[in-house]
Amino acid sequence: MQIREIHSLYFSPTGGTAKYAKAMAEGAAEALACPAEISSFTLPREREEGRHFSSDELLIIGSPTYAGKLPNKILPEFQEKLRGEHTPVLLFVTYGNRNFDNSLAELLSVLRGNGFLPLAAAAFACRHAFSDRICPERPRAEELTAARSFAARAAEALKTAERAALEAVSLAFTVPGDAGAPYYVPKGEDGAPAKFLKAKPLTDLSKCLHCGACAANCPMGSIDSSDTSKVPGICIKCQACVRGCKQGAKYFEDAAFLSHVRMLEENFAAPEKENLYFSVF
Structure with missing residues (x-):
């Protein structure tokens, strides 16, 4: 299968997801010997226009996990702005050492419904946006190297794959989680739900x-x-x-928000979760 261009797209308010997106783009570009465009889907102006990808392009796309799924206010942008034409895609999510829950399954469902061919996926533990005590140094150099290698292996396999075979295995490709599951309910130090939807900086x-x-x-x-x-x-x-x-x-x-942060620090600061990889290859 001939790939003429790679696009790596990310939603990354605090930068961790962007680092993985760049590493994966570099790995795929080296394997396929073709250019890679790395771009942000984070700011409002970056999400204004729809993005269409053809069958001879490779998309790499990543998002952080918010409450066990994709960020709920950004989900409509993923659904409405991204369109593929039987476009192969490597997808990934990052998460702050608790659990990626259903975010990867939700991203796969959105992409498959929008004309993409999911072929490989990953979940990367990353520094938590709420606290420097949770995965403070991630992604580390060795983890970015592993992500780069993972993307390179998947991209390398594309070169000799037949499109009909890829479409068949892509339809059967699954990842852990339930795309239709509800969001995780944040908890405070007392174990009760922590309600901070209206909290602002x-x-x-x-x-x-x-x-x-x-x-x-x-x-x-x-x-x-x-x-x-x-x-x-x-x-x-x-x-x-x-x-x-x-x-x-x-x-x-906000008291409820800070209680939730303390709960996360108490229960998820260690041990650090491993990165997980899934592929049809």
């Missing part, structure tokens, strides 16, 4: 330089660029504003 004005980086980095475009202490739009708790503020001016103080 606050601003320490004694530290804020009004540089606008938080507004520019928000994947929902929800922070007021003229007054970044205001968040009139939806907050998906991705931590892009918190992680991206060099002055440490952005923070959360």
